Amino acid sequence: MHIHPLEKRWIYLVLAVVGIFLAAIFYTALARNIHPPSHIEPIDSASLHLSAEFAEDKLGVWTQPDGTIRVTLVAARYGFYPREIRLPAGTPVTFRIASADVLHGVHIPMTNMGTMVVPGYVSEITTTFPKPGEYPMLCNEYCGLGHDHMWSKVTVVAKESWPEASAAQPIGR
Amino acid sequence: MKKGYVLAGIVLAASNGPIAAEPSTQVAWTPETLAFVRNGDAEKGKKIAESCEACHAATPENAESEFPYLQGQTATYLYKQLHDYKSGSRSNEIMVGISAGLSDQDMADVSAWYSRQPPPPAKKADEIPDTIGKLVDRGDGARIVAPCAVCHGRAGESQVLDTPVLAAQKAAYLEQTMLAYKSEARHNDIYRRMRLIVQQLSDEEIKQLARYYAGLER
Numbered sequence: 001m002h003i004h005p006l007e008k009r010w011i012y013l014v015l016a017v018v019g020i021f022l023a024a025i026f027y028t029a030l031a032r033n034i035h036p037p038s039h040i041e042p043i044d045s046a047s048l049h050l051s052a053e054f055a056e057d058k059l060g061v062w063t064q065p066d067g068t069i070r071v072t073l074v075a076a077r078y079g080f081y082p083r084e085i086r087l088p089a090g091t092p093v094t095f096r097i098a099s100a101d102v103l104h105g106v107h108i109p110m111t112n113m114g115t116m117v118v119p120g121y122v123s124e125i126t127t128t129f130p131k132p133g134e135y136p137m138l139c140n141e142y143c144g145l146g147h148d149h150m151w152s153k154v155t156v157v158a159k160e161s162w163p164e165a166s167a168a169q170p171i172g173r
Numbered sequence: 174m175k176k177g178y179v180l181a182g183i184v185l186a187a188s189n190g191p192i193a194a195e196p197s198t199q200v201a202w203t204p205e206t207l208a209f210v211r212n213g214d215a216e217k218g219k220k221i222a223e224s225c226e227a228c229h230a231a232t233p234e235n236a237e238s239e240f241p242y243l244q245g246q247t248a249t250y251l252y253k254q255l256h257d258y259k260s261g262s263r264s265n266e267i268m269v270g271i272s273a274g275l276s277d278q279d280m281a282d283v284s285a286w287y288s289r290q291p292p293p294p295a296k297k298a299d300e301i302p303d304t305i306g307k308l309v310d311r312g313d314g315a316r317i318v319a320p321c322a323v324c325h326g327r328a329g330e331s332q333v334l335d336t337p338v339l340a341a342q343k344a345a346y347l348e349q350t351m352l353a354y355k356s357e358a359r360h361n362d363i364y365r366r367m368r369l370i371v372q373q374l375s376d377e378e379i380k381q382l383a384r385y386y387a388g389l390e391r
Contacts, residue, residue, distance in 0.1 A: 047201035057194040146323030
């Protein structure tokens with residue numbers, strides 16, 4: 001079979017590029033131990049409500065001693081629990097999310113907060129919300145018949161009015 | 174000596190003010206628990222069920238009582254409720270006492286028996302408002318209420334894990350149950366899932382939903 005020399009050159013070039021990409025992936029994964037952000041911390045999804053971290057009274061927004069915010073969240077068919085949370089703008093917020101049943105996704109539109117929630121693992125993601133406002137928190141992995149009803153409300157308030165807001169907020173639910 | 178420890182524990186717990194809240198239920202649907210319930214012995218359960226029938230039989234004499242039908246209910250739901258009565262996660266004057274005398278195996282057996290019985294006849298309701306059908310099929314996005322059908326099934330036949338069968342249940346029982354969730358008198362739903370939904374509904378919607386599901390033929 002005749003292949004035009006120019007075409008041959010392009011084939012080699014493309015193969016070389018694919019080779020470089022694969023080498024980069026395998027190098028970072030094997031030598032540098034770099035993996036996707038979730039899939040590292042296992043947890044039993046079936047008994048999530050009996051676990052220490054994701055017990056029902058441990059969910060919600062917590063201020064850490066160093067001033068950063070931690071949100072403990074459960075995704076379960078069909079909702080995120082707690083249903084409504086308030087967060088400050090311009091402050092690093094770390095979400096710790098677990099699924100109680102099947103594969104879910106979390107996405108807050110117009111922000112870079114988004115991750116998959118794989119049953120059996122804790123998903124952790126840190127982000128800062130630049131602008132106050134009301135945001136929906138959506139599930140973006142099809143999880144069942146009620147998937148399109150799976151959403152929660154996130155209210156981001158200005159940093160200056162945060163301490164008052166957090167005091168007024170019932171924590172845990 | 175042992176009594177002293179228990180007493181000291183109670184005094185400590187009381188004096189420490191609010192301690193960590195109890196989980197809504199002690200039941201976790203691990204593969205082992207699911208297999209345990211699935212392997213319940215219906216024949217042994219039949220013996221235990223003889224004493225349940227006084228209140229729970231699907232007979233015309235029982236139709237007006239406040240006690241729910243158990244026939245054709247999912248075994249997982251029945252097992253969880255019995256377990257919750259015994260562990261204190263769900264309260265009821267009569268059932269707490271009865272469940273105290275049942276072992277986990279008894280619960281699995283009697284749940285297996287009832288799950289295999291033919292469902293009770295539906296009590297057709299007339300004039301259900303259109304809004305109720307919408308709530309069942311499409312939910313209400315503005316109130317963050319998912320459709321009933323996505324968990325309980327379009328025909329009230331139950332969809333996922335331990336969500337109960339609703340079709341042909343007594344309307345009075347369904348209404349009373351939803352009102353109990355609304356007032357938090359009942360609280361054995363994991364992560365408050367049912368309470369969060371029901372607390373968004375008006376008492377009238379609850380009443381009509383109960384009538385709707387009671388009228389569904391199985």
